[in-house]
Amino acid sequence: MDSFGRTVDYLRISITDRCNERCLYCMPAGYHGWEQQADHLTAEEIVRVARVAAGLGFRKFRITGGEPLVRRDAVEIVRAIAALPGVACVGLSTNGTRLATQAQPLRDAGLRTVNVSLDALDAEIYRRVTGGDVTAVLAGIRAAVAAGFERVKLNCVLMRGVNEGELWPLAQFAAEHGLPLRLIELMPVTSGEVLNEKNFLPVGEVMQRFAQRDELIPQPDTRIGWGPAKYYLLKHTGALVGFIGAMTNLHFCESCNKMRLTADGKVRPCLGDHGELDVRTALRSSASDEAVRDVLLAALKGKPLEHHFRDQYQPGRPMTAIGG
Numbered sequence: 512m513d514s515f516g517r518t519v520d521y522l523r524i525s526i527t528d529r530c531n532e533r534c535l536y537c538m539p540a541g542y543h544g545w546e547q548q549a550d551h552l553t554a555e556e557i558v559r560v561a562r563v564a565a566g567l568g569f570r571k572f573r574i575t576g577g578e579p580l581v582r583r584d585a586v587e588i589v590r591a592i593a594a595l596p597g598v599a600c601v602g603l604s605t606n607g608t609r610l611a612t613q614a615q616p617l618r619d620a621g622l623r624t625v626n627v628s629l630d631a632l633d634a635e636i637y638r639r640v641t642g643g644d645v646t647a648v649l650a651g652i653r654a655a656v657a658a659g660f661e662r663v664k665l666n667c668v669l670m671r672g673v674n675e676g677e678l679w680p681l682a683q684f685a686a687e688h689g690l691p692l693r694l695i696e697l698m699p700v701t702s703g704e705v706l707n708e709k710n711f712l713p714v715g716e717v718m719q720r721f722a723q724r725d726e727l728i729p730q731p732d733t734r735i736g737w738g739p740a741k742y743y744l745l746k747h748t749g750a751l752v753g754f755i756g757a758m759t760n761l762h763f764c765e766s767c768n769k770m771r772l773t774a775d776g777k778v779r780p781c782l783g784d785h786g787e788l789d790v791r792t793a794l795r796s797s798a799s800d801e802a803v804r805d806v807l808l809a810a811l812k813g814k815p816l817e818h819h820f821r822d823q824y825q826p827g828r829p830m831t832a833i834g835g
């Protein structure tokens with residue numbers, strides 16, 4: 512439990528800050544500040560942190576990045592964490608571009624859930640947002656469904672004037688394939704310029720637009736996984752849509768249950784707070800797990816009450832470096 516009585520049992524682990532896409536809101540144009548390979552935690556180090564965390568009561572682990580599937584040992588990392596005592600669930604966040612070939616090996620390694628980012632169905636709009644190819648992502652989603660994961664969810668970041676025309680088609684796609692769709696407010700995690708009045712689209716406005724087309728039935732008891740979304744069923748379309756109002760929901764942080772481990776070995780208690788504690792030094796200088804445990808507990812103790820995204824927050828390093 513943290514200092515505010517919240518149970519924190521969810522660790523999001525970024526295994527790389529590299530990515531094969533270039534999302535407008537995540538990786539600033541021209542960003543080359545990637546850590547050197549030697550700065551990245553090794554698979555053994557990552558699994559060691561997960562083992563210590565599981566010993567402290569962490570139950571849910573998510574492998575993320577950057578794009579986790581660009582790391583060659585991603586499947587092995589999943590396998591090792593899934594086998595740790597105390598681990599209830601290992602999930603993965605991916606842009607989906609490499610899922611077509613990786614879905615089954617990941618499933619066989621013990622991965623239970625997959626979140627795939629899908630900001631648009633239209634190939635041109637998708638390319639404009641991510642720099643990538645939506646066909647590969649759609650093949651990845653099909654492979655994930657075929658591999659029999661317990662849950663495959665779709666994530667879409669809301670951007671006015673960029674993908675707002677794609678939101679209804681995405682809801683229809685989600686309904687057709689029986690996949691929950693989560694719509695996420697843009698957060699200022701990459702650069703000040705990305706988040707401005709012009710392209711910020713609040714979840715409330717999207718709900719109003721959806722309500723003009725369909726009836727939104729609140730699903731207050733629906734908590735799909737460990738995430739912060741508020742779910743609604745679109746009565747006639749049949750889509751289950753989760754709204755993540757990270758910026759406009761003033762109660763957003765009250766139910767926060769997570770901390771992050773960055774690819775370069777920092778424990779970050781909150782995405783919207785610059786505080787990070789170095790666990791890499793503990794991993795590399797001490798054979799005992801005590802030192803690792805102390806860093807995790809100190810991070811937990813220092814977890815802030817809420818994020819500072821509404822207070823002229825200036826990101827210190829981009830989302831790819833922190834881990835989404």
Ligand code: SAM
Nearest residue numbers: 536537576577578604605606628666697698835
């Ligand atoms: N590469 C994987 C992917 O795209 O899903 C995993 C890492 S990515 C950083 C994790 C999630 O963070 C994605 O759903 C992405 O859309 C989201 N994300 C990145 N930058 C964001 C921002 N500025 N605001 C809101 N969500 C963001």
Ligand code: SF4
Nearest residue numbers: 530532534537577606
């Ligand atoms: Fe890469 Fe994911 Fe960031 Fe897009 S959101 S640049 S796919 S890490």
